[in-house]
Amino acid sequence: MTAPAVVIKNVTKLFGRQRALDDVSFEIPANQVFGLLGPNGAGKTTMFSIMANFLKPSSGSIEVLGVDVEHIGELQGRLTILPQDALFQGNVPVREQLEFFARLNGMTKEAATSEATRVLELVGLLEAQKKNARALSHGMTKRLGIAQAFMGKPEVIVLDEPTAGLDPVNAAAVRALIADIKRKAEATILISSHNLAEIQEMCTTVAILNNGKLVEYRSVKELTQATGVVRILFGRPLAELELAKLRGLPGVGGVQIDPQTHEYHITLAIPAGSTSDTVVSNLIAELAKGGVIPRSVKEGSSLEEKFLEATARPN
Amino acid sequence: MLRRKHLELVASHSVRHGMRGGAGLISIFMTLITGLVLAQCTVAPLELMDKQKAKFSEQLKAEDLDPQMRGELAAQQGMLDGEVNKKVISAARSVIDWVVEPSGDEQLDYMTKERPAMVTAFLVLLMLFTPFLTCLSGFNQTSSDISSRGLRFLLIRTERTNIFLGRLIGTYLFSALVFLLLFVVLGMYMAAKVHVHPKADMIFWLAHGYLRVMVFVMPYMALCAWISCAIDSAFGSLIISLLLAYMYPWVISLGSKIQPVIAYGQYLTPFGYKWWLFEPFGLKFIGGLLIMLAFTALLTFTGNRYFGKRDL
Numbered sequence: 001m002t003a004p005a006v007v008i009k010n011v012t013k014l015f016g017r018q019r020a021l022d023d024v025s026f027e028i029p030a031n032q033v034f035g036l037l038g039p040n041g042a043g044k045t046t047m048f049s050i051m052a053n054f055l056k057p058s059s060g061s062i063e064v065l066g067v068d069v070e071h072i073g074e075l076q077g078r079l080t081i082l083p084q085d086a087l088f089q090g091n092v093p094v095r096e097q098l099e100f101f102a103r104l105n106g107m108t109k110e111a112a113t114s115e116a117t118r119v120l121e122l123v124g125l126l127e128a129q130k131k132n133a134r135a136l137s138h139g140m141t142k143r144l145g146i147a148q149a150f151m152g153k154p155e156v157i158v159l160d161e162p163t164a165g166l167d168p169v170n171a172a173a174v175r176a177l178i179a180d181i182k183r184k185a186e187a188t189i190l191i192s193s194h195n196l197a198e199i200q201e202m203c204t205t206v207a208i209l210n211n212g213k214l215v216e217y218r219s220v221k222e223l224t225q226a227t228g229v230v231r232i233l234f235g236r237p238l239a240e241l242e243l244a245k246l247r248g249l250p251g252v253g254g255v256q257i258d259p260q261t262h263e264y265h266i267t268l269a270i271p272a273g274s275t276s277d278t279v280v281s282n283l284i285a286e287l288a289k290g291g292v293i294p295r296s297v298k299e300g301s302s303l304e305e306k307f308l309e310a311t312a313r314p315n
Numbered sequence: 316m317l318r319r320k321h322l323e324l325v326a327s328h329s330v331r332h333g334m335r336g337g338a339g340l341i342s343i344f345m346t347l348i349t350g351l352v353l354a355q356c357t358v359a360p361l362e363l364m365d366k367q368k369a370k371f372s373e374q375l376k377a378e379d380l381d382p383q384m385r386g387e388l389a390a391q392q393g394m395l396d397g398e399v400n401k402k403v404i405s406a407a408r409s410v411i412d413w414v415v416e417p418s419g420d421e422q423l424d425y426m427t428k429e430r431p432a433m434v435t436a437f438l439v440l441l442m443l444f445t446p447f448l449t450c451l452s453g454f455n456q457t458s459s460d461i462s463s464r465g466l467r468f469l470l471i472r473t474e475r476t477n478i479f480l481g482r483l484i485g486t487y488l489f490s491a492l493v494f495l496l497l498f499v500v501l502g503m504y505m506a507a508k509v510h511v512h513p514k515a516d517m518i519f520w521l522a523h524g525y526l527r528v529m530v531f532v533m534p535y536m537a538l539c540a541w542i543s544c545a546i547d548s549a550f551g552s553l554i555i556s557l558l559l560a561y562m563y564p565w566v567i568s569l570g571s572k573i574q575p576v577i578a579y580g581q582y583l584t585p586f587g588y589k590w591w592l593f594e595p596f597g598l599k600f601i602g603g604l605l606i607m608l609a610f611t612a613l614l615t616f617t618g619n620r621y622f623g624k625r626d627l
Contacts, residue, residue, distance in 0.1 A: 052471050055626045073474035086464035104472035
């Protein structure tokens with residue numbers, strides 16, 4: 001079994017009397033894309049900031065790749081981060097900043113130059129390389145932040161809201177970049193985002209923070225499938241009779257209609273000796289007899305539903 | 316862990332972008348203006364005498380000049396020629412005596428007779444403004460990068476000590492370059508304007524003065540590094556640095572007028588030892604040097620310790 005990339009042990013962070021993180025502990029497996037979720041003010045950025053040693057924990061500790069982040073210099077280039085809302089030096093050209101970071105990561109001058117070119121190409125900023133950072137738009141600044149986070153061969157990459165403020169094309173490009181790293185299992189990526197569909201698509205495991213406490217920690221698959229709910233989208237709304245027939249089918253515990261997505265949320269009541277697969281295939285076959293063909297079938301809840309559920313629970 | 320390579324990188328980046336946010340530009344401008352104004356104040360009486368002599372020469376050239384008048388003018392011109400050195404030295408001596416409160420005649424003679432008095436007068440005036448000029452150079456070592464969170468891009472790549480010390484060294488070197496520019500300009504200015512001292516002596520003493528001023532800059536630069544990393548606002552850092560640099564000596568100076576024993580309070584800051592750097596080479600001079608280094612080390616250590624522990 002491979003060692004976890006990040007180990008968070010009983011981390012508490014106080015800002016005055018405000019408890020931003022409250023005795024949070026969990027581990028992040030290596031070479032996975034891990035999502036850290038939570039409503040605004042839940043403590044996600046605080047957690048990432050402690051992980052990168054920007055903030056000191058009031059108690060507890062974090063180890064990244066076996067190194068206590070108090071000695072972050074020992075990780076030199078193995079941990080990178082896209083911090084939220086951090087500004088680059090305004091009057092320093094983009095390329096020069098990246099080369100400076102690469103040199104601090106331990107690269108030679110020549111290697112730093114070529115690495116800066118590589119990451120600038122990666123995020124589509126090569127044409128802006130001579131511009132001062134203050135001349136970049138918000139989206140371009142974000143891409144520059146992503147570029148510096150992907151420099152060298154980092155083993156742990158922390159991305160605090162990487163697609164916030166990006167246009168759909170660039171957001172998709174960032175997701176593709178992450179998917180590529182995930183496919184090659186080259187690094188552990190930690191992401192926080194309010195775009196839960198994005199997290200569901202990219203992440204293997206998620207942790208949900210609420211009011212500074214860990215309220216959920218599971219694999220995305222486990223989290224969204226553990227509900228015994230199947231969501232079916234039909235080509236047209238079901239007639240009363242069809243709906244009644246659906247409710248009467250064996251293994252169907254209840255049916256609800258999502259007014260926004262028009263999906264039918266079918267709660268399964270799987271009879272003894274049966275499985276969810278047989279129940280679902282049976283109900284699709286029965287409905288097809290009446291000419292009702294499903295357009296999509298998804299099992300489980302969306303991450304958003306689970307997120308709302310988890311953050312609504314009293315801590 | 317202190318890494319030499321990282322220190323060099325951070326320091327050289329800091330020097331290259333010393334004009335970050337315009338603070339460096341203000342520092343260059345203010346240092347040059349202050350230095351040149353002080354030099355002008357020092358050289359002005361000499362220029363006045365030169366103008367007077369030129370005027371006598373012009374008048375002596377007039378063909379219809381009364382012989383008695385010609386005699387008087389010639390006598391006055393001769394007197395100016397003969398007295399100028401004495402007058403310059405005496406004026407510089409009184410300025411130095413007033414500003415420096417020298418430790419004794421030995422120091423006064425060293426500053427005015429052994430060394431070009433006019434250059435010394437300029438140097439002692441500059442020393443009074445050195446903390447001010449240092450604060451202008453050093454107030455923004457980290458403060459604006461802390462408030463913009465730009466420092467975070469460095470924090471994951473090197474230890475905080477390397478950032479703190481690298482920035483401090485870089486800013487000090489930047490300041491040294493600015494002062495060097497001032498001294499080079501002044502060297503040329505004095506070489507052209509001041510003829511009461513041998514040029515080589517003036518250049519030599521200016522070079523010495525530069526080194527002594529830069530020693531005095533050190534503790535104040537370290538103070539600025541500490542304040543800058545403790546206060547997230549660049550403007551706030553500037554104000555607090557200036558207050559600490561000047562407020563305390565000012566209060567001590569006022570207090571000592573009421574109760575002379577308060578004057579000893581000046582020895583709690585580098586300001587109290589600044590004239591030790593203008594002693595003839597000996598124990599007191601070396602003591603001054605060591606005290607400046609000790610203050611620098613103490614302030615650097617305290618600042619670095621604070622920077623290492625605070626949230627960024």
